[in-house]
Amino acid sequence: MRSTPQNSHETRPPPAAPRGKILMMAVIAGAVITNIYCTQPILPLIQAGLGVELASVNLVAGAALLGFATGLALLLPLGDRVDRRKLVLGQIALAFFFALAACMAPGIWALVAASFGLGIVSCVPQQLVPFAALMSSPGERGRSVGTVVSGIMVGILLGRTVAGVVGDAYGWRAVYAMEAAFMIPVWFTARALLPRGIPTTQLSYARLLASLWPLLRDHRPIRESMLIQSLLWACFNAFWVNLAALLANGPWHLGSSWAGAFGIIGAAGALAATVGGRAADRLGSRTVIGASIVIVTLSWLLMAGAGTSLVLLVIGVIVLDIGVQAALVANQTRAFAADPAAQGRINSLYMTATFIGGALGVAASGWLMERHGWPGVAVFGMVLGAVAGVIHLLGARAQRRSALPLH
Template identity: 75%
Template sequence: FAAVMSQPHERGRNVGTVVSGIMVGILLGRTIAGVVGEAYGWRAVYAMEAAFMIPVWIGAARLLPQGVPSTNLSYPRLLASLWPLMRDNSPIRQSMMVQALLWACFNAFWVNLAALLAHGPWQLGSAWAGGFGIIGAAGALAASLGGRASDRLGSRKVIGASIGIVTLAFLLLAGAETSIILLVLGVIVLDIGVQSGLVSNQTRAFAVDPKAQGRINSLYMTATFFGGAVGATISGWLMARLGWMGIVEFGVMLGVIAGVVHWTSAPRQTEELA
């Protein structure tokens, strides 16, 4: 919605602002859920979530502007158009693949953090695991900066930097079993990289067709969360069998694959740099 309402030269900044809000909410939600869950049980977390959605619903209905459809296609035809849209536009495909890999890294860390803290040398409970969401929220503010950088430098440069930052984060996290400082630094660096990548990849995909922003977003977010689901599943298996270093190696491997995808998908000189 923010992308549709934005001028092309400010799309990255505005999308970055919205994504910063989303990610700060996700990460602080982990903190709140950790505290509430430890004190009152997991059911209380879902009850609180349901209660919070009521004022959000009212606020959205009253404050958001009226949207204007960009097409008169029927809903089934819109769904049918998703495959040709992805097939015919390589920037969309590339952004989907890279962000799926980065989100797999993101979930691989956060899904297994509680196990590291509880069963590793730290012996800390769920409230402490949730507390790391506050640290991650600082890194999540990088989404706004990543959006501005995409507007100014071009999204491909920011995507490349984001991949490198995520890979660096897992190298730092290799010491998370022995150093709380490296764990904290790894959380911050990981979230800076993932959130910057989220916005820059999204901005690059959106630039393909201003009239298909909703459909592009559907493709992009489906790939993102599919990658996150795969990352959570595989990393849980690795954590059970190889321990924390299995997670670290998995994250580095995903970062390298994302780098290869990004490098090999560099546009030809005849193509416009996104």
């Protein structure tokens, strides 16, 4: 009988974290995620430096996203089994070495491999999202998740800005050297800030991975959130991975620093993650998801004319980021609610699907950009948004039917 309180103590979530700690977790998340997205504005520089085709150099960006998805699938479930703090610190340390390898890569395939490895260990931000959810009261969970996701999105967008400026001034290798150097203070900050993680399961790693399937099978909200967000993330990355080529080869002939500067414009929409989290708490996640799908699809309608209009491009990127970021939080909040004791594994399923969608979006849109130009990419984005809308409507109909009383 004595083991009962001990076991309950071991699985008890940590006390609610002060707001300042959640904000610092958002800063760490934003800093680490730049490892993945610093490549996108410097792709033309890598293409020129290594003498490869556009489709080949896009593999560098795709490998980072695919590596990220692999890390989410294999490392994120461990957050339910081991001390998540140790896991985070180990991944940041490895990110330092992979960024150095990318900096010194002698050719395109070595760079692709280093980018893939860097992607695997840079899933730290998604280790912090369930951390924030568990450290928050139920009424504040959406807000806390939204804060950390806002940090991630600001890191994605502003990281592009810094990478574009540094790449134009010092070359693409300097960007990876900067990322490696940046991981040092990030590691020390995380070590000082993060509390000890408390495991929520005693399953072995093999059984932990095996438990992903029942979660996916038994919870329709998880499946819907995964599929919808993977489509919207493909929309998001289809824009950003082709932006540098659009600006360089379109009527403006602008360099990588200009492509990076669009990160500042897009960062204006990063607050949508926090707003989306609060709206999900108040209005329900499904309402926010539906509105976000409409916003993302509208953004691609605007950007269809971006090949000749910078104004449409600027408006479109703001609208796109608002929709994608609000959906990211709302879908994540909805998925987490399916099983609060399996936050890490749910996040693994959700974010793995999201970044596989992003990687496929990069590959498919790169092929379309090379053969059909920007109009082909715009049509691709609109089709993805429409498919996400259909899935959302079918899910809402199924939910209404399941709620009908039995006769």
